[in-house]
Structures are given as structure tokens and as C-alpha cells.
């Protein structure tokens with residue numbers, strides 16, 4: 001009987017040359033697999049995402065690890081793949097990452113706020129994005145989770161006009177207490193209508209039903225910055241070097257993912273408040289952890305000594321190295337077919353048009 005894991009799929013693009021894709025178990029923050037895909041081998045960046053996810057799933061299958069829940073962004077191809085995969089194997093719940101959803105709403109509100117007479121939309125941007133995090137974390141799983149989450153989400157359109165009771169059995173009124181005076185938006189004003197169009201957009205409201213109850217934003221971010229330390233973004237690495245650097249990042253991450261929160265002299269947990277740039281500088285409270293461990297370095301050194309004893313000539317060592325560190329993600333081509341020239345050309349043009 002396979003164990004069930006909650007996995008999260010994360011992406012890490014660098015100069016569009018490679019994409020690295022990881023599956024993290026959200027309960028333990030352990031990275032279970034990492035895959036490196038070369039952009040030259042797939043049609044476009046969305047296809048790269050999908051290929052990464054498929055390969056990670058293959059690894060889990062080989063290890064006989066079952067998946068109960070998957071958290072991803074809202075890409076169409078990923079959604080389609082998981083729908084089919086679900087029906088082929090056992091049921092998998094597909095959730096959407098809160099961070100991706102909040103970022104997308106926040107960006108749209110800031111864009112709207114740049115327009116003349118729409119400045120108020122930008123002033124509410126952070127609160128509305130934070131509200132989405134609250135919707136995700138405060139709505140327990142159960143029969144009416146989707147309805148409750150949707151009702152909570154759209155209630156923010158009333159809240160910003162100073163109205164705190166809502167026409168919904170699932171969320172009849174805001175849960176905050178009395179609020180201090182503030183400038184509310186005028187209900188029905190042009191800016192309110194435009195803002196409402198963003199918050200209540202059909203696709204977004206539909207997708208709220210799948211908003212992830214697992215918030216692993218901090219762990220994923222810590223992992224991504226670790227990957228950047230092991231493989232700096234603007235340094236070129238060959239495929240095999242890149243892959244090994246990623247694997248080192250995973251080893252370091254997993255060796256340290258179980259670290260406890262550090263405590264002060266009084267025995268209270270230590271916290272830090274940060275304002276990460278990629279979250280629109282929204283404040284995020286983080287637990288300060290105990291010191292990092294590097295015990296794995298000793299194990300790696302021992303491995304080097306063992307390999308030196310095992311392979312007594314350069315050519316034998318080289319042959320073994322080539323077997324474990326392929327120079328490209330070739331199996332993808334063999335299994336899924338090389339992308340057509342048209343697709344490759346189209347994807348190049350697409351990338352150039354973004355600059």
C-alpha cells in the first residue's frame with residue numbers, strides 16, 4: 001500500500017534555458033524529487049512546466065509513493081494532466097497555490113490603480129491579497145468548503161465600502177470586530193465596479209473552490225533561495241553541473257527542513273517579520289530556526305573516498321560518472337517525441353517578444 005503524500009509542485013526558471021521542477025511534501029517540507037528540463041527540448045515554458053511535473057510523478061510512481069493532494073499554479077496544461085492522471089490512478093485532490101493566486105490579484109489591482117481616478121484600487125491591493133490568504137487558511141475542509149471560501153472572498157467587495165454584512169448563508173457577516181475609522185470606497189463608484197470585476201472574475205471565483213488549504217509559501221521560498229545559492233541565476237552551468245547543484249540544494253534543504261524554532265532566554269519561540277519583494281512586500285512572519293546542519297558534507301566526503309577505492313582508473317570513474325550524470329534530459333525526447341521545428345521557432349519568438 002503506497003503512502004500518501006501531499007505534494008507541491010514548484011518551478012524555478014533561469015534565463016529560460018532550464019526549468020527546474022520539484023515536488024515537496026507539504027507536511028514535512030521535504031523535497032521528494034527535482035527535475036531539470038532544457039527549454040530546447042520542449043515547445044514553450046508551459047510545456048516545460050508540464051514535462052517537469054510529469055517526470056516528478058514518474059519518480060514518485062517508481063518509488064511507489066502515492067499522492068493524495070497536489071498544489072500547483074493554475075496553468076491549463078497542468079490542470080488537464082492532473083485530471084487525466086486522477087482518473088487513471090487513484091483520486092488526487094488538485095489545489096491551487098495561494099501565493100500564485102494572491103500575486104495575480106495583487107498585480108491586477110496595482111495595474112488598475114495606475115489609471116487616472118482608480119488610485120483607490122492600489123490602496124486596497126495589499127489588504128485584498130492578504131484577505132485571500134485568510135480565505136484559504138480559515139476555511140476548514142468539508143462539504144461546503146468551496147461555497148464558504150467563495151462567499152468569504154467576494155465579501156471583500158462589501159467590506160471595502162464599509163458594509164460588513166453579506167447576502168450569503170455561508171458567510172453572512174465579517175468576523176473582525178469593531179474597526180477604527182478609515183476611508184471606505186464608495187459603493188457603485190467607477191473604481192469600485194472595476195475592482196469588483198477583478199475580484200469577482202468568473203475564472204477566479206470558480207478557482208477559489210480549489211484554493212489550497214496548505215500554505216507552504218515560506219518553505220518553498222526558502223528552498224528557492226537555497227537553489228539560487230547553490231546555482232546562482234546569472235552563472236552559466238552545463239546540464240549535468242546544474243543538475244548536481246540542484247541535488248546538493250535538495251540534500252541541504254532536506255537535512256535542514258526539520259529544524260525547530262529557535263527560542264529566546266525566556267523559552268519563547270523567536271520570530272522575524274520580513275517583507276519579501278516577490279510578494280509585493282507584504283509582511284510575512286517567519287519562525288527563526290535553530291542553527292543549520294552540515295552533517296551531510298561528511299557523508300559526501302566519505303562517498304568520495306569510497307568511489308576512489310571502487311574506481312581505480314580515470315576511464316572507469318568517467319564511465320560511472322557519465323551514467324549517473326547525463327549531459328541532457330534526453331529521456332524526455334525519446335519518450336515524448338522531439339518538438340516540431342515550428343514549435344521551437346514559435347517558442348523562441350515568444351521569448352524574444354517578452355523582452
Ligand SMILES: [Zn+2]
Pocket residue numbers: 159163164174175176
Ligand atoms: Zn468587514
